[in-house]
Amino acid sequence: MDLHYTDEDLAFRDQVRAFLDSHLPLDIQDKVRRHRRLSKDDYVRWHRILARQGWVAPGWPAEFGGPGWTPLQRHLFDEECALAGTPRVMPFGINMVAPVIMAFGNQAQKDYYLPRILSCEDWWCQGYSEPGAGSDLASLKTTAVRDGDHYIVNGQKTWTTLAQYADMIFCLVRTDQGVRKQEGISFLLVDMHAPGVTVRPIIMLDEDHEVNEVFFDNVRVPVANLVGQENRGWTYAKYLLGHERTNIAAVGVAKRELAFVKRLAAREQKSGRPLIEDPLFAARVAALEIELMALEMTVLRVLAREDQAPGPEASVLKVKGTEIQQGLTELMVEAAGPMALPFDAAYLEGEREHSLAGDDDAAPLASYYFNYRKTSIYGGSNEIQRNIITQMILGL
Numbered sequence: 001m002d003l004h005y006t007d008e009d010l011a012f013r014d015q016v017r018a019f020l021d022s023h024l025p026l027d028i029q030d031k032v033r034r035h036r037r038l039s040k041d042d043y044v045r046w047h048r049i050l051a052r053q054g055w056v057a058p059g060w061p062a063e064f065g066g067p068g069w070t071p072l073q074r075h076l077f078d079e080e081c082a083l084a085g086t087p088r089v090m091p092f093g094i095n096m097v098a099p100v101i102m103a104f105g106n107q108a109q110k111d112y113y114l115p116r117i118l119s120c121e122d123w124w125c126q127g128y129s130e131p132g133a134g135s136d137l138a139s140l141k142t143t144a145v146r147d148g149d150h151y152i153v154n155g156q157k158t159w160t161t162l163a164q165y166a167d168m169i170f171c172l173v174r175t176d177q178g179v180r181k182q183e184g185i186s187f188l189l190v191d192m193h194a195p196g197v198t199v200r201p202i203i204m205l206d207e208d209h210e211v212n213e214v215f216f217d218n219v220r221v222p223v224a225n226l227v228g229q230e231n232r233g234w235t236y237a238k239y240l241l242g243h244e245r246t247n248i249a250a251v252g253v254a255k256r257e258l259a260f261v262k263r264l265a266a267r268e269q270k271s272g273r274p275l276i277e278d279p280l281f282a283a284r285v286a287a288l289e290i291e292l293m294a295l296e297m298t299v300l301r302v303l304a305r306e307d308q309a310p311g312p313e314a315s316v317l318k319v320k321g322t323e324i325q326q327g328l329t330e331l332m333v334e335a336a337g338p339m340a341l342p343f344d345a346a347y348l349e350g351e352r353e354h355s356l357a358g359d360d361d362a363a364p365l366a367s368y369y370f371n372y373r374k375t376s377i378y379g380g381s382n383e384i385q386r387n388i389i390t391q392m393i394l395g396l
């Protein structure tokens, strides 16, 4: 692999930088850089700015509205966005359900949903997990029973990220009880505003409302909202998870956070000596940086196989990416020391300009650290990814 950028690549990077300089709203950039919480409006605003430029779906084929970039251009774009401090584009529409609709949906579904995903007309959420079906996802119990032109959906999903904002949910539902559990599952698109859908918040350890329970009580869903064939949903579900795990690697964000760790550790401590001068701490920072470089190369190799959807190698990216992200939050908290401990919700929410404890860099870090424990659980836990790697890559 040639790791040098061509003049064309560098010109592309300059174009992205110039766009970000002139179009990224400063209030959103400030929240991202300071690890403060983003609102729905922040995400939608940034999504629509990118959509107007034609850059919101870098991975989509040009025929559906993608920019037609090479894998390296996509990587450069992600990196520049992360370094500039843009919010992540919510993955549920662009990176999760859209590839499934493109690959397995009918023409009417492509025509209707894909433009609305691009423009953020619909906010999507993911209805896979249930109270008894997380790692063992195929045990899911939510049922969809055919009634003329509709399915009647009953059951419960859980851990549904930002379902409180959602207009649509893509759901795995059981449509056949009498077969092997993987063979009786279908992939259904459900209107979150339909009668019988209830969203109940789950408040996390960092006091944030990020996840929810979603209940379906005799919800009528048109049969036209079935993606692909009935009882073939397990195949589509796995296809989607490959896209989800590649996205979770988030190399650009990790680079920005690594720079932040170094900046924090370079601050003078009470002892008068910055932490980065401690050889043990410096060695841990270096070890993480090396891991991150290796991850970046691996992401590029996966992206370079343009012709294929991400396979089990996406599990490697998921495990390494999330371990690095968690490692970075650990180093941040250590570098900030006791100043990371006070919990200042008003500062996190942007209700107060400066943190009560007087250290704005440190104030969000305990919350950020706790929040990031999720990354080795969601998208299929890292233990499950290791099982996949063992079976599908190592062949054991």
Ligand SMILES: Cc1cc2nc3c(=O)[nH]c(=O)nc-3n(C[C@H](O)[C@H](O)[C@H](O)COP(=O)(O)OP(=O)(O)OC[C@H]3O[C@@H](n4cnc5c(N)ncnc54)[C@H](O)[C@@H]3O)c2cc1C
Binding pocket: 125, 126, 127, 128, 129, 131, 133, 134, 135, 136, 158, 159, 160, 161, 162, 211, 374, 377, 378, 379, 380, 381, 382, 383, 384, 387
């Ligand atoms: C913040 C957050 C957001 C999420 N967002 C969404 C969302 O938007 N939509 C959605 O559908 N889901 C979402 N999830 C759910 C997530 O995908 C599940 O939590 C995950 O798949 C694990 O399932 P579980 O929680 O039921 O744990 P369990 O499956 O009960 O696992 C418990 C523990 O046992 C381990 N374990 C289980 N089986 C095995 C095995 N065979 N081998 C080795 N170890 C095993 C697991 O690794 C884990 O450590 C989210 C989760 C979190 C934490």
